[in-house]
Amino acid sequence: MVDVAKHAHVSLKTVSRVVNDEPGVRPETADRVRESIRALGFRRNDGARQLRQGRTSSIGLVVEDIGNPFYSALTGAVERVARGHEHLLMSASAEGSAERERSIVEAFLDRRVDGLIIVPAEAEHAWLTPEVGDRTPVVFVDRPATGIAADAVLIDNRGGVRSAVEHLVAHGHRRLGFLGDDGSFWTARERRAGFEASLHNLGAAEGGNIAMGPYELDDLVALLRAWTDGPDGISAVVTGNNRVTAQLLHAVRQLDSPLSLVGFDDFEYADLLDPPVTVVSQNPDALGEQAAHALFSRLDAQAGSDGRPSAARQIVLPTRLIVRGSTGRHDTDGSAS
Amino acid sequence: MVDVAKHAHVSLKTVSRVVNDEPGVRPETADRVRESIRALGFRRNDGARQLRQGRTSSIGLVVEDIGNPFYSALTGAVERVARGHEHLLMSASAEGSAERERSIVEAFLDRRVDGLIIVPAEAEHAWLTPEVGDRTPVVFVDRPATGIAADAVLIDNRGGVRSAVEHLVAHGHRRLGFLGDDGSFWTARERRAGFEASLHNLGAAEGGNIAMGPYELDDLVALLRAWTDGPDGISAVVTGNNRVTAQLLHAVRQLDSPLSLVGFDDFEYADLLDPPVTVVSQNPDALGEQAAHALFSRLDAQAGSDGRPSAARQIVLPTRLIVRGSTGRHDTDGSAS
DNA sequence: GGGGCCCGTGACAACGTTGTCGCCCACCGG
DNA sequence: CCGGTGGGCGACAACGTTGTCACGGGCCCC
Numbered sequence: 001m002v003d004v005a006k007h008a009h010v011s012l013k014t015v016s017r018v019v020n021d022e023p024g025v026r027p028e029t030a031d032r033v034r035e036s037i038r039a040l041g042f043r044r045n046d047g048a049r050q051l052r053q054g055r056t057s058s059i060g061l062v063v064e065d066i067g068n069p070f071y072s073a074l075t076g077a078v079e080r081v082a083r084g085h086e087h088l089l090m091s092a093s094a095e096g097s098a099e100r101e102r103s104i105v106e107a108f109l110d111r112r113v114d115g116l117i118i119v120p121a122e123a124e125h126a127w128l129t130p131e132v133g134d135r136t137p138v139v140f141v142d143r144p145a146t147g148i149a150a151d152a153v154l155i156d157n158r159g160g161v162r163s164a165v166e167h168l169v170a171h172g173h174r175r176l177g178f179l180g181d182d183g184s185f186w187t188a189r190e191r192r193a194g195f196e197a198s199l200h201n202l203g204a205a206e207g208g209n210i211a212m213g214p215y216e217l218d219d220l221v222a223l224l225r226a227w228t229d230g231p232d233g234i235s236a237v238v239t240g241n242n243r244v245t246a247q248l249l250h251a252v253r254q255l256d257s258p259l260s261l262v263g264f265d266d267f268e269y270a271d272l273l274d275p276p277v278t279v280v281s282q283n284p285d286a287l288g289e290q291a292a293h294a295l296f297s298r299l300d301a302q303a304g305s306d307g308r309p310s311a312a313r314q315i316v317l318p319t320r321l322i323v324r325g326s327t328g329r330h331d332t333d334g335s336a337s
Numbered sequence: 338m339v340d341v342a343k344h345a346h347v348s349l350k351t352v353s354r355v356v357n358d359e360p361g362v363r364p365e366t367a368d369r370v371r372e373s374i375r376a377l378g379f380r381r382n383d384g385a386r387q388l389r390q391g392r393t394s395s396i397g398l399v400v401e402d403i404g405n406p407f408y409s410a411l412t413g414a415v416e417r418v419a420r421g422h423e424h425l426l427m428s429a430s431a432e433g434s435a436e437r438e439r440s441i442v443e444a445f446l447d448r449r450v451d452g453l454i455i456v457p458a459e460a461e462h463a464w465l466t467p468e469v470g471d472r473t474p475v476v477f478v479d480r481p482a483t484g485i486a487a488d489a490v491l492i493d494n495r496g497g498v499r500s501a502v503e504h505l506v507a508h509g510h511r512r513l514g515f516l517g518d519d520g521s522f523w524t525a526r527e528r529r530a531g532f533e534a535s536l537h538n539l540g541a542a543e544g545g546n547i548a549m550g551p552y553e554l555d556d557l558v559a560l561l562r563a564w565t566d567g568p569d570g571i572s573a574v575v576t577g578n579n580r581v582t583a584q585l586l587h588a589v590r591q592l593d594s595p596l597s598l599v600g601f602d603d604f605e606y607a608d609l610l611d612p613p614v615t616v617v618s619q620n621p622d623a624l625g626e627q628a629a630h631a632l633f634s635r636l637d638a639q640a641g642s643d644g645r646p647s648a649a650r651q652i653v654l655p656t657r658l659i660v661r662g663s664t665g666r667h668d669t670d671g672s673a674s
Numbered sequence: 675g676g677g678g679c680c681c682g683t684g685a686c687a688a689c690g691t692t693g694t695c696g697c698c699c700a701c702c703g704g
Numbered sequence: 705c706c707g708g709t710g711g712g713c714g715a716c717a718a719c720g721t722t723g724t725c726a727c728g729g730g731c732c733c734c
Contacts, residue, residue: 014682043446043447043468046447046448047719048719051388051720052720053723056384067414073404079403088445089429092416107425112383249606267605269604272583272586347714349690357692386691390692
């Protein structure tokens with residue numbers, strides 16, 4: 001910038017003014033400066049600018065695995081919103097490790113990101129409170145965190161499972177099974193709880209066969225045989241996420257009788273399978289978008305007033321049942337075939 | 338840092354030394370400094386550090402759409418490598434727009450990223466040459482760019498299609514069709530060219546029915562009816578990517594006769610469909626990993642010697658044919674059923 | 675004609691680090 | 705007792721910007 005100033009025979013500050021479109025520069029002078037900028041190929045150093053201004057115009061996102069379609073859709077939505085607010089997005093995968101998550105967060109904090117969006121690897125986040133103080137807003141997404149007052153954007157896991165159960169019951173199913181994913185995941189536990197509560201509410205409490213992953217294919221086949229066996233055998237299964245759904249679909253091929261299914265999470269090609277798979281769909285785009293909005297609204301509030309920050313908000317997004325064909329030929333009136 | 342210095346009754350520079358694990362500080366003094374750091378919750382400002390040192394320890398990645406599983410896998414691989422080199426990753430989606438790609442690149446350059454990995458929206462990139470000079474290494478991935486000397490990591494699109502055609506021919510198919518995606522994509526054009534060249538080499542040049550997307554379902558059904566009609570009708574199709582594969586699978590349902598298929602791009606659930614879909618698989622992880630390695634090897638070379646940079650390299654990754662069941666019951670010996 | 679005002683511009687400090695250099699002191703050898 | 709040596713530490717400048725203030729000159733108004 002000092003080179004540009006010399007080249008255009010003006011002061012450093014005048015170049016700064018031109019670069020920032022500040023008023024108080026004669027158009028003629030500004031043109032000369034712009035000409036010098038072009039001639040020298042000058043490019044403002046945003047790092048120095050940020051050092052001066054105290055904001056980096058960037059936010060950090062920690063997910064479990066960017067390569068996973070669910071999180072990549074979420075990432076895409078966050079990036080879109082960030083770009084709309086003229087912020088850059090830095091993202092990294094914690095790969096399920098709380099330790100790695102923490103080291104990523106520290107790296108982000110060292111860079112002075114303006115805000116953080118985190119898919120927490122584990123609930124406990126008290127360590128984060130002193131780190132961010134009330135300077136760096138944090139929003140948790142997909143799973144809540146404890147030990148810290150921060151916004152969270154979640155989906156209605158229990159409600160989603162409830163809609164699946166109700167749908168199956170309406171189609172004449174009386175005995176259901178639930179195949180959840182690894183119980184160490186919060187979402188897996190929530191969905192299981194939703195299943196239990198739904199059955200209880202429907203007075204069908206006797207019919208709950210429940211298992212939690214991870215599964216080996218052979219074990220899963222054996223389990224399903226046991227569950228479907230005899231007059232009290234189940235006729236339908238609710239799965240806890242798309243990973244389990246895929247495993248179940250493989251296992252079902254080795255069974256003699258068909259089994260009705262509602263999967264949690266929609267997936268591409270669900271409508272191309274035979275039968276097409278009915279699913280509880282959650283919307284990762286909406287999740288990311290809401291989280292980003294929550295973050296930027298904190299950021300705006302921070303810039304505006306200097307009052308105490310408002311209380312932590314929690315946003316719960318609904319799920320949507322997409323009925324395809326995997327729930328059997330039973331009619332709504334309950335006359336089982 | 339100056340606060341820490343006061344608190345520990347040492348100079349600013351000594352704190353810096355402790356923070357950077359530099360030698361020349363008495364253990365006793367260092368402990369006192371560390372104590373003060375803890376007491377005050379000090380955190381080094383990486384922005385200022387980078388300003389001083391001239392490197393940001395971050396790289397930029399521009400893809401077409403982070404939300405797309407192919408690019409998200411690529412992004413994940415790049416991020417993994419970057420983390421291994423203690424670099425942070427900034428990523429953004431150009432959404433197919435050359436203009437948006439350019440504005441993202443400029444934003445990255447303003448931040449002084451150490452290097453760039455780009456999935457180019459269009460080939461022409463002469464504008465980038467002066468922007469990066471020989472200061473910021475660039476690696477193109479998935480598609481090549483013109484007008485600039487830079488490394489590129491691609492996959493063997495033509496070879497992939499060739500393997501598909503050869504497989505179909507070996508299974509007794511004599512007349513084939515090719516359904517490509519939008520010809521404005523470089524990869525779509527390459528794959529089409531691969532199809533034409535393969536047929537030509539096999540002396541089966543007479544059997545090439547070719548169409549390029551995008552497609553409407555109804556049009557696609559009509560097209561397939563025409564292609565399969567009569568004694569000269571085709572018996573197999575090669576698709577140009579997974580989007581087209583999905584559309585084809587929908588269209589095929591409305592046809593009376595089965596149609597053999599090799600899809601370009603593998604996809605989850607390909608083995609759960611009936612019949613399971615044979616595909617030419619490309620590996621986005623490897624693509625991202627190779628691109629990141631190429632970039633960091635440039636970066637290392639830059640740091641090491643100050644000689645002229647070496648010539649641009651081009652890496653072409655192979656594809657893999659995954660045989661499932663969608664290529665008909667014909668035997669390898671050619672005795673058509 | 676003099677005082678006030680606004681416009682265009684520049685000098686200077688500051689943001690939070692790190693590299694360079696030099697100072698002080700303890701110790702050692704002659 | 706003196707000169708040299710080296711370990712521990714501090715002063716200062718620099719990285720590339722932006723915010724604050726001050727200055728000179730032209731204009732307007734009474």
